[in-house]
Amino acid sequence: MPKQKTRYVCQSCGATALRWFGRCPGCGQWNTCAEESAQEETKRPLQFSAGPPAPITEVEMTTEERHRTEISEFDRVLGGGIVPGSIVLVGGDPGIGKSTLLLQVSGKLGSDGQKVLYVSGEESPRQTRMRAGRIGALTGNLFVLSETNLDVITSEAEKLSPSMVVIDSVQTVYSPELESAPGSISQVRECAGILMHLAKRTGIPVFLVGHVTKEGAIAGPKVLEHIVDTVLYLEGERHHSYRILRAAKNRFGSTNEIGVFEMEEEGMVGIENPSEVFLSERSGTESGSVVVCSIEGTRPILVEIQALVSPANFGYPQRVAAGIDNRRLSILIAVLEKRAGLTLGTQDVFIKVAGGVRIEEPSVDLGIATAISSSFRDAPVDPDTVVIGEVGLGGEIRPVGGIDKRVKEAAKLGFRRCIIAKGNLKGLRKPDEMETVAVKTVEEALREAL
Ligand SMILES: Nc1ncnc2c1ncn2[C@@H]1O[C@H](COP(=O)(O)OP(=O)(O)O)[C@@H](O)[C@H]1O
Numbered sequence: 024m025p026k027q028k029t030r031y032v033c034q035s036c037g038a039t040a041l042r043w044f045g046r047c048p049g050c051g052q053w054n055t056c057a058e059e060s061a062q063e064e065t066k067r068p069l070q071f072s073a074g075p076p077a078p079i080t081e082v083e084m085t086t087e088e089r090h091r092t093e094i095s096e097f098d099r100v101l102g103g104g105i106v107p108g109s110i111v112l113v114g115g116d117p118g119i120g121k122s123t124l125l126l127q128v129s130g131k132l133g134s135d136g137q138k139v140l141y142v143s144g145e146e147s148p149r150q151t152r153m154r155a156g157r158i159g160a161l162t163g164n165l166f167v168l169s170e171t172n173l174d175v176i177t178s179e180a181e182k183l184s185p186s187m188v189v190i191d192s193v194q195t196v197y198s199p200e201l202e203s204a205p206g207s208i209s210q211v212r213e214c215a216g217i218l219m220h221l222a223k224r225t226g227i228p229v230f231l232v233g234h235v236t237k238e239g240a241i242a243g244p245k246v247l248e249h250i251v252d253t254v255l256y257l258e259g260e261r262h263h264s265y266r267i268l269r270a271a272k273n274r275f276g277s278t279n280e281i282g283v284f285e286m287e288e289e290g291m292v293g294i295e296n297p298s299e300v301f302l303s304e305r306s307g308t309e310s311g312s313v314v315v316c317s318i319e320g321t322r323p324i325l326v327e328i329q330a331l332v333s334p335a336n337f338g339y340p341q342r343v344a345a346g347i348d349n350r351r352l353s354i355l356i357a358v359l360e361k362r363a364g365l366t367l368g369t370q371d372v373f374i375k376v377a378g379g380v381r382i383e384e385p386s387v388d389l390g391i392a393t394a395i396s397s398s399f400r401d402a403p404v405d406p407d408t409v410v411i412g413e414v415g416l417g418g419e420i421r422p423v424g425g426i427d428k429r430v431k432e433a434a435k436l437g438f439r440r441c442i443i444a445k446g447n448l449k450g451l452r453k454p455d456e457m458e459t460v461a462v463k464t465v466e467e468a469l470r471e472a473l
């Protein structure tokens with residue numbers, strides 16, 4: 024019997040099958056099947072030489088020397104700078120600013136006297152030079168290479184022995200040993216594996232740019248995310264100039280830190296005090312607007328939540344949230360109906376976090392609930408008030424962590440009044456000019472806020 028020449032591979036999770044499939048048997052996604060040659064097996068194992076087992080106390084410890092890039096928002100997200108030998112994936116929508124940010128980082132290292140190899144499979148060296156000129160990254164230490172063959176790239180990297188390698192993007196490079204097209208899951212996996220080897224063997228940190236698919240995941244997501252040390256996402260709304268860099272995985276630091284940038288003519292400019300920027304467009308007099316405080320990593324950040332509640336025109340009312348989880352919105356609406364007597368069943372509810380920020384922290388629950396009620400009753404919330412608290416299913420307000428930091432940040436930006444959970448009151452250190460209102464239930468909170 025002739026040997027099977029082709030196989031079918033899911034481009035999302037890498038599951039393989041001998042027959043074509045419409046829906047992946049591995050991850051259940053539709054239309055992810057692609058035909059690939061059957062010989063596409065990784066020839067190199069992914070491990071690097073380990074040696075015999077050794078007591079952990081005798082493992083050689085190198086003091087972790089990180090390269091600081093002086094782009095403090097970038098260093099913060101990485102956990103304090105670039106770790107030698109690490110492999111970092113930077114994902115994001117097309118045009119969001121991945122190439123710009125990495126070129127800026129490369130330029131900074133270059134002007135610091137370190138060689139950087141910037142490999143672009145998408146843009147010509149001239150295009151890269153033009154951008155470098157615009158963002159102030161022109162330095163003799165920055166080497167550009169327009170190449171997609173990974174064998175050439177690794178050999179050039181070893182010859183040059185730079186302090187950092189950037190591959191823009193991982194979907195354009197290919198290993199000539201495989202037959203499948205660049206960007207296919209076999210290629211992406213193989214290339215990431217080879218680059219991982221390079222990073223671990225030589226200690227050169229490697230940054231991979233990864234495009235995000237329409238569904239919001241990096242193409243070949245699970246496979247890539249498992250291989251690399253750190254996954255960073257650059258996000259933001261197309262029509263806003265703010266960009267947020269967030270770590271989704273980090274073997275060398277916390278994943279909670281975010282870096283906030285503004286996209287400008289001269290590149291990405293770090294924003295040291297994001298609260299001020301996020302609140303800058305607020306008028307504060309309409310109903311449905313509430314300021315909350317979320318802690319992202321170690322930094323408290325004040326943002327505005329906007330709600331719009333209006334009668335539903337046909338049948339099923341809509342619940343639409345931008346910047347927070349839709350399910351959480353549904354829960355909060357149910358709590359408001361049951362515990363505070365708001366009849367939202369016939370109302371459309373829209374929620375938006377201003378500035379295109381995304382918040383996952385539960386401390387903004389009470390702020391969202393307050394915004395919904397404010398819009399529903401068309402009663403504005405006092406513009407000098409910040410609302411902080413988690414809402415339980417029973418309508419109780421739960422205390423949140425880091426309350427001192429949050430209240431202090433609110434005071435710093437000129438707010439005069441905080442609505443917080445009663446459980447947060449004990450031991451609270453607050454600035455004298457700040458008035459705190461402690462509440463136990465959502466009903467009580469709404470009475471105080473509106
Ligand atoms: N001359 C310019 N001035 C300001 N912004 C620019 C200029 N040229 C391009 N941009 C911005 O840079 C962005 C492209 O960023 P880029 O780093 O190429 O994104 P990515 O690599 O994520 O696809 C575009 O969205 C565009 O808004």
Ligand SMILES: [Mg+2]
Binds near residue numbers: 121122123191
């Ligand atoms: Mg790019």
